[in-house]
Amino acid sequence: MTDSIFDGFERALLDLCPLERLREQEQPEAAAALWAQIDALGYTDALISEACDGAGLSLTTVFELLFTAGKAGLSQPLGETAMARALLADAGYENDNACVALAKAREGGEGIVCNDVPGAMLAERVLVQWQGEWLLLDRADAQVTPGAYRRRASASLHWRSAQPARFRFQRPEVDAEALCNALHAAAMAGAMERVLELAVEYANDRRQFGRPISQFQAVQQELAVLAEQAASAALAARMGCVGSGYLPDRLLAATAKLRACEAATRVAAIGHAVLGAIGITEEHPLGLYTARLHEWRMAPGSEVRCAQVLGQAVLAAPQSSLFDFVRTHLAPGEVA
Structure with a gap:
């Protein structure tokens, strides 16, 4: 059963992410349209528990999806979104289908500083671990410095404070x-x-x-x-x-x-x-x-x-x- 699920995901990505169009899909409009199609497949909810209306799969099982996304050249942070949604669902946040990057804030920085976040420019939100708690922040509220390797897709981010956070919760045992x-x-x-x-x-x-x-x-x-x-x-x-x-x-x-x-x-x-x-x-x-x-x-x-x-x-x-x-x-x- 799991093999057929993964085969379906790979076939879908081959159709949605042909090699000759990978660079085009890092453009903002193309990236947004592609994410809507990717999210509609349902795999981004794979790690959410069944009690929260997700698939309840383990990270061991979802490895195949992460591997396939990397092989297909998907620019958006699919794995980070799936992980963020699982954490947010367990904390009581209702899924809003946004693309979410995952980051750990730099210690000792002024404000909330996250360096070199892969896929941040293509994500609507960023789930950040900062000073012992987790914050769900809008990427649009951050000061952005384009990444060195993918200037249109990745970036370092800086928020002045935690005040604009959409949601915050405690999970100190999660790194x-x-x-x-x-x-x-x-x-x-x-x-x-x-x-x-x-x-x-x-x-x-x-x-x-x-x-x-x-x-x-x-x-x-x-x-x-x-x-x-x-x-x-x-x-x-x-x-x-x-x-x-x-x-x-x-x-x-x-x-x-x-x-x-x-x-x-x-x-x-x-x-x-x-x-x-x-x-x-x-x-x-x-x-x-x-x-x-x-x-x-x-x-x-x-x-x-x-x-x-x-x-x-x-x-x-x-x-x-x-x-x-x-x-x-x-x-x-x-x-x-």
């Missing part, structure tokens, strides 16, 4: 950084799978010295490394989403994001090496995917931050060896 780590790792794994497909397709079509370049040993080696990195990132991202509910484990999410970030640098470099100059043109989608990979790498919950989280946990653990820590803290448990 926005862990949520973003799990969601971004899954989307990055999907994007890397698409980069692999683009590279293999080009290598099979491009001919040099009378034969496809995919038959040259040097190219085959590079494609093998690319496939290895993409597969390891997908496995780690799936592990980061393991659980019986919709909230990820903080350490597993950090592990997944760290592996995805490490793989993304190799995948992006090899993808562009195989395609050469055509890969950086506006007409080819490769540059769009690699830009998103680098954007997710630099978003809060970066590889440096994930390494710090894991390192601090290792030092604080009572076990005597790193192996014991991995065995007891980083081995996904059984899924209910």
Whole structure:
């Protein structure tokens, strides 16, 4: 049953997000029209509990949707919206079908400052964790600084105060950084799978010295490394989403994001090496995917931050060896 659900979602995204139109769909009017069609499919309510009229799926199950959205090149923050809606529904907020980005405010900033929020320019609202509480804020009320990698889609945001918040609630046990780590790792794994497909397709079509370049040993080696990195990132991202509910484990999410970030640098470099100059043109989608990979790498919950989280946990653990820590803290448990 779940396979048929995911297949339907992938088919719908292929129709709604053709590769040749991905850049156009970051324009405001096109993005709004696309989101209305995406939201109408119903998958954005997947994590909302059945008691709140949602599907009540676990994050483990929804991993496939996050992976598929990343692979399709969907610009809007679908995973963040699904997670935000689940949190808001549990807090008693009525769903208004808005596209919602997810962020953690910078500590010690003047006002509410959220740096490098993926998809923020395409979201109507932002669910922000700030000073021990969660705030639902309108993106239009924020001072916006366009993102470095996707200036039309992502941004850093600054609100002067929490006064304009539409809704606020307490969930101190939920960490926005862990949520973003799990969601971004899954989307990055999907994007890397698409980069692999683009590279293999080009290598099979491009001919040099009378034969496809995919038959040259040097190219085959590079494609093998690319496939290895993409597969390891997908496995780690799936592990980061393991659980019986919709909230990820903080350490597993950090592990997944760290592996995805490490793989993304190799995948992006090899993808562009195989395609050469055509890969950086506006007409080819490769540059769009690699830009998103680098954007997710630099978003809060970066590889440096994930390494710090894991390192601090290792030092604080009572076990005597790193192996014991991995065995007891980083081995996904059984899924209910």
